[in-house]
Amino acid sequence: MRRFIWLGAIALALFVHTVITDRETRDAEKRPGGQIVELTGGDLHVKDEGDRDDPAVVLLHGYTASERWWDRVTPDLVRRGLRVIRFDLLGHGRSEMPRDGYAIEEQARRVADALEKLRVRRAVVVGHSMGGNVASAMTELEPRVVRKLVIVGTPPREGYADLPLTAQISGWPVVGELARRFAPDQVIAAGLDSAFADDVDVPDAFVDDLDRMTFSAYDKAGSASDDFQEERPASERVRDAGVPLLVIFGSEDEIVEPRAAQAWRKDVPAARVEMLRGAGHSPHWERPRQVVQMLLDYTR
Numbered sequence: 001m002r003r004f005i006w007l008g009a010i011a012l013a014l015f016v017h018t019v020i021t022d023r024e025t026r027d028a029e030k031r032p033g034g035q036i037v038e039l040t041g042g043d044l045h046v047k048d049e050g051d052r053d054d055p056a057v058v059l060l061h062g063y064t065a066s067e068r069w070w071d072r073v074t075p076d077l078v079r080r081g082l083r084v085i086r087f088d089l090l091g092h093g094r095s096e097m098p099r100d101g102y103a104i105e106e107q108a109r110r111v112a113d114a115l116e117k118l119r120v121r122r123a124v125v126v127g128h129s130m131g132g133n134v135a136s137a138m139t140e141l142e143p144r145v146v147r148k149l150v151i152v153g154t155p156p157r158e159g160y161a162d163l164p165l166t167a168q169i170s171g172w173p174v175v176g177e178l179a180r181r182f183a184p185d186q187v188i189a190a191g192l193d194s195a196f197a198d199d200v201d202v203p204d205a206f207v208d209d210l211d212r213m214t215f216s217a218y219d220k221a222g223s224a225s226d227d228f229q230e231e232r233p234a235s236e237r238v239r240d241a242g243v244p245l246l247v248i249f250g251s252e253d254e255i256v257e258p259r260a261a262q263a264w265r266k267d268v269p270a271a272r273v274e275m276l277r278g279a280g281h282s283p284h285w286e287r288p289r290q291v292v293q294m295l296l297d298y299t300r
Helices: 002-023 074-079 104-117 130-141 165-169 175-182 185-195 204-212 215-231 234-241 260-267 288-299
Strands: 035-037 044-049 056-060 083-087 123-128 146-152 245-250 272-276
Touching: 044 074, 044 104, 056 104, 056 130, 074 083, 074 288, 083 104, 104 130, 104 215, 123 130, 123 288, 130 146, 130 215, 130 234, 146 234, 146 288, 185 204, 234 260, 245 260, 245 288, 260 272, 272 288
Parallel strands: 056 083, 056 123, 123 146, 146 245, 245 272
Antiparallel strands: 035 044, 044 083
């Protein structure tokens, strides 16, 4: 009888923990140099750098990341005469983390609304991984905003991406809630390791960004890209929008198969495709000088 009582207590504790974790939310918080753009459905943290009259480049990070993943390219882009606008997407970084609102189309409209408040009418939009899906959705839903599009490590359609096991487990019911709350930094870093080539260390700041996410943000943002691609491939959306496209991949990408770069070329024949040898899933962090030059050449 005592054993059943203990099992019942444990089950109740797990249930309560799951409910509390699922309902957790966070307000937006401003980092030094950033600002909060207030929007319906969730406020976004934004960094807007450079002269307001310079050509605008919008940088959108990937899943579980933040605007800090662009730290190695932003200063050079600003010095070379570009206005660089970096977003923390909803549920990421210092943006608001509500329980809902993570569909890719909602993310795209929210970024477009924020750009309108920032008085940005036309921009080169650069999206990494999940951010590439958001950027692709913008070409379909907000075509007047996107002057040119850059995709970094985003699959064109289903069948090219595979998250590491640690990321998959973190989305499981009950187990996922426990993993998100109690996973040590070493485990989080190990999960992020696949986003880089083998010789690249995971920065502590990136671990902090992932550790800060609520379970709802982690879970629902994670499934949003799959739902988006399942409904209609990103490459099809971009092709039909007729927006100029640059695709950048790393040859050692462990999350999205590098052959996805050529699939982009097949789906969007007019696309320019660049493969960075030795880079992993995040070439803008691993090969910043090369990526900066590609963006400068393409933006002009």
